[in-house]
Amino acid sequence: MAQTEYTEDNIRSLDWKEHIRMRPGMYIGKLGDGSSPDDGIYILLKEVIDNCIDEFVMGAGKTIEIRIKDKEVKVRDYGRGIPLGKVVDVVSKMNTGGKYDTRAFKKSVGLNGVGTKAVNALSAYFKVESVRDNQMKTAEFELGELKNSPDIEDTTKRKGTKVVFIPDESIFKNYKYRTEYVSKMLMNYVYLNPGLTIDFNGEKFVSENGLKDLLEDNMSKEDMLYPVIHLRGEDIEIAMTHSKTQYSEEYHSFVNGQHTTQGGTHQAAFRESLVKTIREFYGKNYEASDIRKSIVSAISIKVMEPVFESQTKTKLGSTDMGGKLPTVRTFINDFVKTNLDNYLHKNPETAEKIQRKIMQAERERKELSGIRKLAKERAKKASLHNKKLRDCRVHLGDMKNDRRLESTLFITEGDSASGSITKSRDVNTQAVFSLRGKPLNSYGMSKKIVYENEEFNLLQAALDIEETMEDLRYNNIVIATDADVDGMHIRLLLITFFLQFFPELIKEGHLYILQTPLFRVRNKKETIYCYSEEERLAAIEKLKPKPEITRFKGLGEISPDEFQHFIGRDMRLDPVMLDKALSIEELLSFYMGKNTPDRQEFIIENLKVELDKVED
Template identity: 65%
Template sequence: MSGIANYTDDDIKTLSPREHIRLRPGMYIGKLGDGTAPDDGIYVLIKEVMDNSVDEFIMGAGKVIEITVEGKAVTIRDYGRGIPLKSLAAAVSEMNTGGKYGSAAFEKTVGLNGVGVKAVNMLSSEFMARSVRDGEAHTVHFAAGIQQDDIWESGVNERTGTLIRFVVDEEVFGEYSYNLEYVETLIKNYTYLNLGLTIKFNGQSYSSKNGLLDLLNENMTEEPLYEPIHLTGKDIEVAITHGTGYGESYFSFVNGQHTTQGGTHQSAFREAIAKTIREFYHKDYDASDIRTSIVAAISVKIFDPEFESQTKIKLSSKQMDKRQEDGPTVRNYIVDFLKEHLDNYLHKHPATADILGKKIVESEKERKAISGVQKKAREIAKKVSLNNKKLRDCRIHLGDKHARAEESMIFITEGNSASGSITKSRDANTQAVFSLRGKPLNCYGLTKKIVYENEEFNLLQAALNIEEDMDNLRYNKIIIATDADVDGMHIRLLLMTFFLQFFPDVIRSGHLYILQTPLFRVRNKKETRYCYSEEERLKAVDALGPNPEITRFKGLGEISADEFKEFIGEKMRLDKVRMTKDDPIHDLLEFYMGKNSMERQGFIIGNLRIEADYVEELI
């Protein structure tokens, strides 16, 4: 027993809310991050403040919100009712204090738990809140959640409303920077869901005239098969169309909150679409045939919604309004709405109904055509999964009810040497490794049959568990980890083509990443620096003095397991693979992955570049 540490009363500690938020920020904002991912904590903090301003608009107060991001300082000004002056300090600093606990002043809003803006305050090195009401103003300043001053003014010539300014604390978050594209996307989503609202971001105005129809048109990466169907009703709005590829893509919202992991409303929406379309055509179509290549959006408004966490990315509410015992469930409300309005739309627009019907029949034909090879491939995958030499799995997966489920990830690597280094250095709880034997097949222009005929693709699909849909995806991050050379880049392109062709919703949902690995190791006897670019290498050489040892990494297998821990741990650098309306996906794939070899050869020869200075330095 001598090796067991003593456990006494002195080990029991009670933390203040401020101390707890700063010690365990993930419980309140999901994760920290450095700003390279759209769900990093710095964007969640912006959203927490914006939610309050948007809630003011929802309640009919203030049609304009102004937001500026300058360096690390964020300022948000609304022209709503203004926080009641006497309660200002408590409203931004005392947990479980707010005006949204069953109050008639707020209905069907997002911020309900009295946590959001307090977390912003306590996780900021500088925080200022100012409320103006009818010429009276109250301003409070905080530093890391501790109040610094309290200023009252009268006779001010300012419009009623609230201003929040904060600088996220680097002591908690480490180094970070804002990607303004992510902030812009957040702002656009607010405007799509709140017609009449104008948001001015760094001087540019954003608003929407057509709601979810604008959102769908903005996010379609291909021409839709038919004009998007746009339906609105009390507390619900939907937009639906189909593309020509595979997968399903949904944008779902509750009270203006983007529920990126869906929930009861999104599940009901998917069910209702299949049910309504079956009944319209009077045919028992398979749901997968109906929803293949669908791109759709749904927004619902619920009284006092329940989410699975403070980050509010998955709805768990069953009732539209918990106050009404006999009121409709979320599922019934959505099913009934589509049964009436989608059915009516298809009857009134026979051209759309005809295109949709043909699309479903084509999907059905393809599914049946590959059913034989699909069955055989599933049997093989099932047998191999018991002893899958390509997969070194982790213990915790995305669908698990575990605090670290969001951390789950899988590295797709090339060859045994690369996978060996990652496998030895990974966190076996949350990091899995899938090893390719070499370059995968170029699948551009092929049908989904190839996913079942090609052993590697079939095993990868099985490892990710995405054959049917995204609901059972086993890893939050799918990370392509290839060598930093020409062959590695080629494998990266081949894998991206695989996902773009057959599982685009993996990319649309933000799950696909590229692992950045260091190109150089620069060291002397006292210090070692890893550099991810030529610029970083030059800085390291200057910093470490004369004649440092410089190693150029070409393959992941050259990096020892001990070194690799640093590159896939807290300091891991990832590039998210993104799809936007402005990306000519089809044209890019056709040029880089198509059969136009001579055209590509001419492009490569015409764009060769030799870095003379670098070559001379190495010589």
């Protein structure tokens, strides 16, 4: 066999933008179309905002203006402005930026100077405008290539930086910005930066009480066991309460303003120090899981030169605070021990409520222990030959794998549908869990049912979320059922299960409904799949005179060859979102309470509109 020549000609040095465009996942996680909160288009927006936040933190500029119209994004701050002679370099040369000068940016967010360059390289159009001392410098790029860079000119505009970009549609297919996701991101920014105002398309976001506001905005007052405990120190802020209804632990954690959705050393230290402090305060050796059950909390710390486990900064890896400071663990432990202990001494009513909650958790755990043991053995046996789960190779916890954010579990019903998905899925990132008929209605039931019901127990085991959300194995959990009334009912029952026992899966944007086409319209040259009546009419018009039209009644009717189009690059997902105005209990009782059959039918028919609250 002839050997392939390996000479100097084989070695290519990619320039900065080629590398980013060739391996976007290394810089912005996954691509996606905007239906998921960690899709690339939101990371691009975040990278630009991070620079504005750093200006605010340095005491320059109290307002950030953001405008998103269709595909175009504009972000304007009133900070110091990029030094005019460096405007082009800062957005187009690797390892150029002010963040390398620790004096100017002690605890900044964008530490490696890659952010805006990635935005530039992945945008069809990118413009930066910097104003300082009544002078302005602008530069325009297309796909990272400098197209226009006029000389510095005089101006009367206020100082600061403005960035305009349009993500490249050849990389981000069929994308759209969802207001709900952008708003949530911006709320996190203002919680972490009291005094900052963000104006997004005319709506103002502002927070006076930081993380206390975060918890109060995300929970109903009725669901809080006691008023939020809010503790602040230098470089650390903590807010916590317990939920009356939620089973699992819920953490919102941040480092230098980054939302660390995967937790990390700071979150682990907080969970540990909370248990330690509570045990010492009550003088009882309570189980850690009983102390933390139903906790809803937020922690934010500032660290010198943090180390994250991925470019998208979702998990903190640092063990120390930087310089000669103590370890993250010691720092958080000391802070919680002193401040939480003081708070509980000063607020005996709250202390009593926490103790009652722990004792209640202990009783429930003991009641469950026998069932749990049986269920675990069953799940163990089943996982050896778990017919329900056809797993994939890459999981969310594989921090070193740049496809981990694509990890997806499809929950399907019946053999024909799961057969089609299984044959056409990407075995690296897509797993399939098949249900047998309709799941149980778990509304109003206790956690016991999760262990007693084999299907729920196996689903919980497949997701690996029994102990903590940090072990979640798939980034996207996709309900894939037929679009008929039965399919809608199954959707409803599954959403009920997640709302009842694992609401943070929905709160953190992991749960979706798969859209599948209702029609196929084709002629000899072209096939178009249509997801609505409007799309069907447009396709008939395009492929006239006489195209062949097929209506799909269920997923089982779609052949595996065709199915791969609907779960591949052009997959359409509808996120399941919680409406802020309704608490989880209200939602559940509205959907699953004792309703008349007519009302249930109405709900099922309107499920997509009601629960998803997705903009069209």
